[in-house]
Amino acid sequence: MERTSWIHELTKIEGRPVIFDGAMGSLLMAGGLKPGAVPDMLCVEKPELVKGAHKSYVDAGADVIHTNTFGSNRIRLSQAGGSKDVPLLNRAAAKLAREVIEASGESRTRALAAGDVGPSGKLLKPLGELSPEEAHEAFLEQVQSLAEARVDFISIETMFSLKEALLALEAAKDACSLPVSVSMTYEKRKNGFFTVMGETPRSCVEALSAGGADMVGANCTLASADMRELALELVAASQLPVLIEPNAGQPVARGGSVEYLEDPAFFAANVAPLASEGVTAMGGCCGTTPEHIRELRRVVTGK
Amino acid sequence: MDYFLAKCSEAVSKYDTELAASLAEEALTKGVDPMRAIEEGFAKGLEKAGTLWEEGTYFLPELMMASEAMKTAMAILKPALEERSLKMKRLGKVVIGTVEGDIHDIGKSLVASMLSAGGFDVVDLGADVSVENFVKAATREEADLVCMSALLTTTMPAQQRIIQAVKKAKPRKLPRTMIGGAPTSDSWAAEIGADAYAPDAVNALNVAKRLMSS
Numbered sequence: 001m002e003r004t005s006w007i008h009e010l011t012k013i014e015g016r017p018v019i020f021d022g023a024m025g026s027l028l029m030a031g032g033l034k035p036g037a038v039p040d041m042l043c044v045e046k047p048e049l050v051k052g053a054h055k056s057y058v059d060a061g062a063d064v065i066h067t068n069t070f071g072s073n074r075i076r077l078s079q080a081g082g083s084k085d086v087p088l089l090n091r092a093a094a095k096l097a098r099e100v101i102e103a104s105g106e107s108r109t110r111a112l113a114a115g116d117v118g119p120s121g122k123l124l125k126p127l128g129e130l131s132p133e134e135a136h137e138a139f140l141e142q143v144q145s146l147a148e149a150r151v152d153f154i155s156i157e158t159m160f161s162l163k164e165a166l167l168a169l170e171a172a173k174d175a176c177s178l179p180v181s182v183s184m185t186y187e188k189r190k191n192g193f194f195t196v197m198g199e200t201p202r203s204c205v206e207a208l209s210a211g212g213a214d215m216v217g218a219n220c221t222l223a224s225a226d227m228r229e230l231a232l233e234l235v236a237a238s239q240l241p242v243l244i245e246p247n248a249g250q251p252v253a254r255g256g257s258v259e260y261l262e263d264p265a266f267f268a269a270n271v272a273p274l275a276s277e278g279v280t281a282m283g284g285c286c287g288t289t290p291e292h293i294r295e296l297r298r299v300v301t302g303k
Numbered sequence: 304m305d306y307f308l309a310k311c312s313e314a315v316s317k318y319d320t321e322l323a324a325s326l327a328e329e330a331l332t333k334g335v336d337p338m339r340a341i342e343e344g345f346a347k348g349l350e351k352a353g354t355l356w357e358e359g360t361y362f363l364p365e366l367m368m369a370s371e372a373m374k375t376a377m378a379i380l381k382p383a384l385e386e387r388s389l390k391m392k393r394l395g396k397v398v399i400g401t402v403e404g405d406i407h408d409i410g411k412s413l414v415a416s417m418l419s420a421g422g423f424d425v426v427d428l429g430a431d432v433s434v435e436n437f438v439k440a441a442t443r444e445e446a447d448l449v450c451m452s453a454l455l456t457t458t459m460p461a462q463q464r465i466i467q468a469v470k471k472a473k474p475r476k477l478p479r480t481m482i483g484g485a486p487t488s489d490s491w492a493a494e495i496g497a498d499a500y501a502p503d504a505v506n507a508l509n510v511a512k513r514l515m516s517s
Contacts, residue, residue, distance in 0.1 A: 023456075025455065025456070025457045026456060029457050033457075035403065035404050035457065035458065035460065035461060037404065038404075071406075076406060079406050079408075079430070079431070080406050080431060081431075121406055121407065121408060121409075122408070122409075123409055127364055127367055127368075189359045190359045191359040192359075194359075194362065195362075196362060196363045197362055197363055198361075198362030198363070198364065198365075250486075250488065251456050251459070251486040251487075251488070251491070252488075252490060252491070253490065253491045253494035253495065258456045258457075258459050258460065258486070260456075286455075286456055286486065287456065
């Protein structure tokens with residue numbers, strides 16, 4: 001059964017799932033991002049490159065594009081030796097996504113810019129050194145800047161610790177009144193799906209729902225077939241809209257570069273049917289390209 | 304005695320660092336052979352934690368805390384070993400880091416912790432480590448094993464550059480190489496000429512031990 005949701009209302013999409021974009025880093029590398037450089041910095045250093053990547057996803061039929069801000073929190077940026085001006089970087093990134101959307105022309109539906117928030121990259125106490133206050137402050141700063149530059153909603157992604165995901169969610173709610181989506185990363189173990197910290201999909205969904213999330217989901221690590229299995233668990237556990245973004249299978253080496261095994265047709269054939277199982281929004285993570293998203297869009301619209 | 308050693312093992316497998324510390328102290332005051340306390344006691348607990356992890360009972364936090372308990376006990380017993388002119392049995396020297404462009408620190412640190420608790424001397428170079436710094440450290444430390452973590456498709460190729468650069472530098476002792484990180488695999492290891500791939504921290508310890516004895 002299809003669920004309608006706030007994201008359907010915002011995008012004015014009816015009768016099909018909302019399509020999210022796919023991987024960003026590989027497109028940026030193809031466009032000249034040097035190995036070892038921080039992809040987020042391109043928003044100020046080579047904005048046209050970032051806009052080109054956004055545009056290729058909008059042209060492929062993505063209804064939602066993520067700002068290039070996965071690592072744009074002060075904890076991660078200081079570790080990577082990137083910009084110290086976190087607000088500036090986030091605002092610049094949001095502006096690029098907005099410009100691409102606004103230039104995309106008239107359409108019955110409306111494309112959205114999702115303010116992308118990734119993990120801090122550090123472990124919270126007691127396992128690591130990061131205090132909850134520091135994490136909250138870092139996420140608050142990032143979300144405030146993204147919201148100021150008019151993203152449509154906040155998309156917290158690739159969280160492997162429920163505790164950190166809840167801190168990011170709380171900070172996002174403190175920083176703005178936009179809807180907040182929270183997507184966790186799960187591994188498939190012998191006895192089911194778990195985060196690396198040992199949390200189950202159900203426990204994550206329950207805690208995130210109680211924390212005020214507007215959408216819950218899963219992205220990264222899992223290939224499309226495993227992600228299907230997990231998606232059913234998420235839908236069963238959740239009253240909220242569900243987002244899934246699988247990887248395009250496993251990476252393989254092809255003469256010094258890396259390729260992913262799932263081609264667009266295979267990927268779309270696994271992912272698209274989840275719409276009728278109650279998944280609200282779908283896109284791609286590592287290894288997915290505009291071609292994967294184009295094919296996914298084609299299959300879900302039945303054209 | 305066996306009961307005491309079982310308690311040592313349990314302190315580690317149940318990741319009770321305080322108990323592990325007080326048992327290590329007790330071993331010293333009771334005159335328990337420190338080598339025996341480690342090998343037949345604490346180290347068994349680390350193995351048990353690894354088994355629980357493989358079974359899906361333990362996750363990253365439990366594994367990390369168990370290795371911390373192990374290291375705490377070892378640090379207390381070390382002076383007693385040295386007094387008896389015994390050296391803690393060390394399996395080899397490891398240089399480990401996350402490759403350049405990649406700041407994922409957590410998985411690599413867990414591997415470093417497991418290797419260290421498991422009996423390796425570990426030099427952790429941190430994250431976002433340049434090819435040059437891997438080569439320098441491997442040469443300087445006369446490493447037996449170089450471990451490289453990459454969590455991104457876009458940073459995986461650096462593992463190949465490091466392996467080639469280490470070979471090219473012709474250090475006095477040519478180290479073995481091991482790779483890891485979510486997108487990597489056995490076939491990627493074979494493609495880039497790494498000696499081994501480890502899918503996770505528990506396997507990393509087993510694979511590293513195997514590499515040292517082959």
